[in-house]
Amino acid sequence: xxxxxTGYDLSASTFSPDGRVFQVEYAMKAVxxxxxxxxxxxxxxxxxxxxxxxxxxxxxxxxxxxxFNIDRHxxxxxxxxxxxxxSLAEVAREEASNFRSNYGHDIPLKHLxxxxxxxxxxxxxxxxxxxxxxxxxxxxxxxxxxxxxxxVDPSGISYMKxxxxxxxxxxxxxxxxxxxxxxxxxxxxxxLSWVGEVTNGRHELVPKDVREEAEKYAKDSLEEEDDxxxxxx
Amino acid sequence: xxxxxLLSPVIHREKMAAAPVMMPYFGQQISSKSDLVPDWTRQEVxxxxxxxxxxxxxxxxxxxxxxxxxxxxxxxxxxxxxxxIHDKIYCCRSGSAADTQAIAEVVAYQLxxxxxxxxxxxxxxxxxxxxxxxxxxxxxxxTAGILVAGWDKRKGGQVYSVPIGGMLVRQPVSVGGSGxxxxxxxxxxxxxxxxxxEQCMEITAAAxxxxxxxxxxxxxxxxxxxxxEEGVERRVILGNQLPKFSTH
Numbered sequence: 001x002x003x004x005x006t007g008y009d010l011s012a013s014t015f016s017p018d019g020r021v022f023q024v025e026y027a028m029k030a031v032x033x034x035x036x037x038x039x040x041x042x043x044x045x046x047x048x049x050x051x052x053x054x055x056x057x058x059x060x061x062x063x064x065x066x067x068f069n070i071d072r073h074x075x076x077x078x079x080x081x082x083x084x085x086x087s088l089a090e091v092a093r094e095e096a097s098n099f100r101s102n103y104g105h106d107i108p109l110k111h112l113x114x115x116x117x118x119x120x121x122x123x124x125x126x127x128x129x130x131x132x133x134x135x136x137x138x139x140x141x142x143x144x145x146x147x148x149x150x151x152v153d154p155s156g157i158s159y160m161k162x163x164x165x166x167x168x169x170x171x172x173x174x175x176x177x178x179x180x181x182x183x184x185x186x187x188x189x190x191x192l193s194w195v196g197e198v199t200n201g202r203h204e205l206v207p208k209d210v211r212e213e214a215e216k217y218a219k220d221s222l223e224e225e226d227d228x229x230x231x232x233x
Numbered sequence: 234x235x236x237x238x239l240l241s242p243v244i245h246r247e248k249m250a251a252a253p254v255m256m257p258y259f260g261q262q263i264s265s266k267s268d269l270v271p272d273w274t275r276q277e278v279x280x281x282x283x284x285x286x287x288x289x290x291x292x293x294x295x296x297x298x299x300x301x302x303x304x305x306x307x308x309x310x311x312x313x314x315x316x317x318i319h320d321k322i323y324c325c326r327s328g329s330a331a332d333t334q335a336i337a338e339v340v341a342y343q344l345x346x347x348x349x350x351x352x353x354x355x356x357x358x359x360x361x362x363x364x365x366x367x368x369x370x371x372x373x374x375x376t377a378g379i380l381v382a383g384w385d386k387r388k389g390g391q392v393y394s395v396p397i398g399g400m401l402v403r404q405p406v407s408v409g410g411s412g413x414x415x416x417x418x419x420x421x422x423x424x425x426x427x428x429x430x431e432q433c434m435e436i437t438a439a440a441x442x443x444x445x446x447x448x449x450x451x452x453x454x455x456x457x458x459x460x461x462e463e464g465v466e467r468r469v470i471l472g473n474q475l476p477k478f479s480t481h
Contacts, residue, residue: 103359104359104365105358111350
């Protein structure tokens with residue numbers, strides 16, 4: 001649903017007559033128009049997948065990362081304006097680092113998520129700044145609290161996601177490939193990362209061989225679906 | 234002067250450390266020309282002390298004597314040096330009474346706020362780090378030797394030592410205060426890992442009694458507490474009920 005708020009959408013410090021802040025809604029559009037980022041949580045870990053649209057053949061593989069390490073045990077996948085996302089990743093890193101310095105242990109994900117969400121929300125209050133045009137998914141795993149997943153959007157809400165999956169990495173790859181099919185751009189690079197028991201609680205990019213296996217699985221399942229379409233003809 | 238190994242007597246020109254010291258505590262010594270007030274009013278109030286904390290499987294036992302002195306005068310003979318920081322986190326205070334009370338109040342506030350933010354009970358390690366942060370940052374102004382002990386659901390019973398200077402180290406057993414020098418040998422000989430709660434209580438009471446018998450700055454009653462998942466249980470052992478080691 002898109003409606004233009006003439007006159008009430010010029011700054012984030014203005015409400016519309018029906019109680020909306022249009023600048024925040026426009027910021028969320030920047031996220032909607034971006035390519036996909038997925039985070040899925042399972043019993044013993046979290047997997048992130050990002051569809052990185054390759055804008056030029058000159059780009060090296062692995063450049064323009066959209067998955068960040070916030071702390072050893074926390075990863076962040078982003079969608080929306082990459083520059084905004086990078087600056088928020090830096091904010092998240094400082095929060096996590098200050099927490100460790102003050103309290104002597106890893107920051108709990110819920111706390112980090114709340115703190116970053118508060119920061120994002122602050123930018124929706126004033127006309128002198130614009131809201132952040134990105135949403136992000138934070139995920140972590142540790143042996144005491146298990147796997148956790150949180151999402152933050154431009155309005156500054158943070159909420160917990162709860163899905164389970166088995167062959168997680170392959171499924172994430174498959175989802176990205178399926179979703180990509182609907183978009184017009186052809187070239188994309190699949191970025192995958194995970195944190196869980198398999199990595200001893202450290203957030204890391206998925207190793208090359210695992211990624212290639214997942215991509216193969218994704219491509220194979222897509223071909224199967226194509227075949228079944230043809231049979232119906 | 235700074236940077237000496239923690240167990241060697243750290244002696245400033247004017248202030249006496251509350252860590253292992255063989256001499257009685259003197260406090261700030263302003264020019265002694267004034268006869269208008271007695272000496273003891275110009276002495277700093279000290280918890281010249283013996284304190285102790287022991288980990289066992291499922292919790293901790295903490296203990297302290299009950300003497301607070303200003304010079305040679307016992308200002309309070311029934312002091313409670315086992316101070317609550319949070320529901321299941323306590324600290325044992327030695328050194329300057331004012332300094333340790335002030336630090337404990339600050340840490341209790343910080344920890345309470347932190348616990349509300351996190352919406353779960355705080356970790357003992359967090360409390361110990363908060364003590365360390367204050368004791369290290371203001372190390373030049375403070376005289377405080379603190380044992381932080383408690384129970385949390387991640388690591389169970391834990392004892393952390395924050396001596397003068399602001400070091401932080403976790404230990405299964407720790408003793409502190411001026412009276413602790415007399416019982417290092419006793420602890421080395423008698424502490425065994427894997428003791429249960431009652432055994433820990435007994436060894437703590439025995440060690441404190443021995444120290445109180447020898448250290449002039451320690452005495453009064455023995456205060457004990459045990460902290461576990463079930464909660465906090467406090468005991469007092471009065472003078473005539475203390476374990477006796479003298480042969481005459």
